Amino acid sequence: MATKNLAAWACHLNPGDLPSTVKHAAVRSLYNYLGCAIGGSRHPAVEKAYATFEPFFGASSSTIYGHGRKNRTDAQHASLLNGIASHVHDYDDTHLATIIHPTGPVASALLAYAEYRGSISGEDLLCALVAGIEASCKVGLAVWPSHYDIGWHIMSSTGSIGAAVGVGKLLELNEEQMAHAIGLAAVQVIGLREMFGSDTKSFHPGRAAQSGLMAALMAEKGYTSSLQALEAKRGWANVVAGGGTPKLDHYIAELGKKWEIEANAFKPFPCGISKGLAVGEIQRVEVRVHPLVIELTSKRKPKDGLEGPAQHSDATVTDPNVVSIRDIVEATPNEDVGADEAYLRIHFADGQTLANHVKHAVGSLEKPMTDEQLTEKFLDQTTLVLGKAKAVAASNIAWAVAEGPDVAGMLRDL
Amino acid sequence: MATKNLAAWACHLNPGDLPSTVKHAAVRSLYNYLGCAIGGSRHPAVEKAYATFEPFFGASSSTIYGHGRKNRTDAQHASLLNGIASHVHDYDDTHLATIIHPTGPVASALLAYAEYRGSISGEDLLCALVAGIEASCKVGLAVWPSHYDIGWHIMSSTGSIGAAVGVGKLLELNEEQMAHAIGLAAVQVIGLREMFGSDTKSFHPGRAAQSGLMAALMAEKGYTSSLQALEAKRGWANVVAGGGTPKLDHYIAELGKKWEIEANAFKPFPCGISKGLAVGEIQRVEVRVHPLVIELTSKRKPKDGLEGPAQHSDATVTDPNVVSIRDIVEATPNEDVGADEAYLRIHFADGQTLANHVKHAVGSLEKPMTDEQLTEKFLDQTTLVLGKAKAVAASNIAWAVAEGPDVAGMLRDL
Secondary structure, three states: OHHHHHHHHHHHOOHHHOOHHHHHHHHHHHHHHHHHHHHOOOOHHHHHHHHHHHHHOEOOOEEOOOOHHHOEEOHHHHHHHHHHHHHOOOOOOEEOOOOEOOHHHHHHHHHHHHHHHOOOOHHHHHHHHHHHHHHHHHHHHHHOOHHHHHOEOHHHHOHHHHHHHHHHHHOOOOHHHHHHHHHHHHOEEEOEHHHOOOOHHHHHHHHHHHHHHHHHHHHHOOOOOOOOOOOOOOOHHHHHOOOOOOOHHHHHHOOOOOOHHHHEEOOOOHHHOOOOOOOOOEEEEEEEEOHHHHHHHOOOOOOOOOOOOOOOOHHHHOOHHHHHHHHHEEEEEOOOOOOOOEEEEEEEOOOOEEEEEEOOOOOOOOOOOOHHHHHHHHHHHHHHHHOHHHHHHHHHHHHHOOOOOOHHHHHOOO | OHHHHHHHHHHHOOHHHOOHHHHHHHHHHHHHHHHHHHHOOOOHHHHHHHHHHHHHOEOOOEEOOOOHHHOEEOHHHHHHHHHHHHHOOOOOOEEOOOOEOOHHHHHHHHHHHHHHHOOOOHHHHHHHHHHHHHHHHHHHHHHOOHHHHHOEOHHHHOHHHHHHHHHHHHOOOOHHHHHHHHHHHHOEEEOEHHHOOOOHHHHHHHHHHHHHHHHHHHHHOOOOOOOOOOOOOOOHHHHHOOOOOOOHHHHHHOOOOOOHHHHEEOOOOHHHOOOOOOOOOEEEEEEEEOHHHHHHHOOOOOOOOOOOOOOOOHHHHOOHHHHHHHHOEEEEEOOOOOOOOEEEEEEEOOOOEEEEEEOOOOOOOOOOOOHHHHHHHHHHHHHHHHOHHHHHHHHHHHHHOOOOOOHHHHHOOO
């Protein structure tokens, strides 16, 4: 019943059902998403995708963020390109329990469709965004951690489902159509961890957005899939979690009771690693962290920005100062250290040492970024693309997009 | 090295390398594909997909088979819609060792692209088709049977890879680009067996075609994935075969030595079940078959044509005579019976019985359909859509499409 129950919950979710904390979390998620999408819009991965798909563009309806009114495309390609841009700097949000970055696929689909269709209120958009994010995270929890361990990029493998649920809400699908939309999204399992460090990593959420968008639209036209797509013997959860026992029923039953979007955190820095140490006098840096941190950040000799901390340009990654620090860091994995925790000891040339213990990184749930910090991050990301004045204007729009009767009018200026 | 080796083999395959038996098999596969695509072009699943995607169509370049010159679309959507149509009647080819239907995804991508680009010779098209089919079947063999057993629809989960390799050849990608194209296709794993009996089953090869097409085009623009996409610890084979030991190296090493397209068979009837029995006097039918036959055909009360033998219209599936026969068939699974073998015993009202043993079904490798039988099948499928005269013309084109300097000119009339 997981598929039908998810569909029924999503269909009946109303804006009035959202607690104010959930609404605020959704506004922040959307705002952070738009900053990431604009900030990533000039990345070579986006440019290459744009060049590939441009000959196939349909009638323009939707904004490619960072390009504004001057360069729009159809909703399918907008969802794809914005989805790529939103993740390409690895600067997006994180649902910490699953390490899903939930907003990218869902918002990329929703906003592209909202512009295509027009007359979608901010209130309905937020409700659809919450439905999609909850869907992605709940099905993600059901297959976590075996699904991720096997090698799936969980943000996109769950993202198409979330995107379908979100767009399905804007389409006002009935429960059966919504279940078919979930099924159509569930057969498009996108994203392998092997691609980390390459352009394809950010293709994953883009394609998930596009797949979910079209799944919902196909279901609206009566395209059928399965009403047990998630839980069937050969349905999504069993197939993609390698035979692990799915906990689908448990997590689907939590919908509307425990809101995953409240556990969505924002990265103050890509990879969560700070910067700004004085370089010359440092001899050695010892770091003790959770093993996953080593795996996700351990490319000691990245060739370009994608293989290194994604915030950095290719030039920065190969900067001699940066390289010299990288070469003297000794990271030790330790299961007892929390995923957002770090023990740090710096050894200086004169024999002195400096130790620090970060219990929770900034941007963790225990120490969330404030709205002001999110704004600072947004301006940081977008100024590089838009210049200062337009970045400030974009920030104002992005904070306000969930208000008012028609989101389309606002998005056109991003 | 499997990914690089596959890429290198595909890049260096020339039309002159194809044995005449392989060429003939490719011509037959292409011919059969076109009959299926035209024959399926009016199916409701295609119509619903058409209605969904039409608002997003880009500039027309490529034929939607069965619609001819009057209704064309861009290459992306043509590959998708033709891919759906080619499989919707379950009448397509079968690589028996993996039960992959290999031509649908590969040919849908290749032909749509050939029309978009123009100036693709029949010879180059056939070579690309062979490369794509070999790629799909070899990676399919490497993960067979665990991949299928887990629940993947193996025709589409391997089809995007085959389509990328085929289009990559037409693009004359270099080895590294080809490897990236394979990786981009490999992260889009499409198709769950749970969808059998629904519209989504035929969406699988359509989406695989489109995904493979765009993967090759992205790689041409420099989009990067991984050069170990197939064999890496968290690459395609390990992730989608549930930890089964991949036999990738073995099968990739066979490329060009053992041609899988020669083991590609054609179905004389959808589901391989004959028709035309006298109904009234039959009391009971005993059938002894391989267990897989039961699983794939055992919907005793199909609601529509998709759940029943796909050749049949919804009206036929619910026809009282058909239902009455269906209700008196007793099928017994037996592991000792071959997959294309059947023992049949018919009990008549007067006490007489009639027994038969079919060692190899028509359309099996041991008893392949002749070119004349393929033509008959093509005319059967296409006359319903095009009328007799146009069906004959289409058949002539479909047999000749692999000849001549530019396939695009011929495809426009299908």
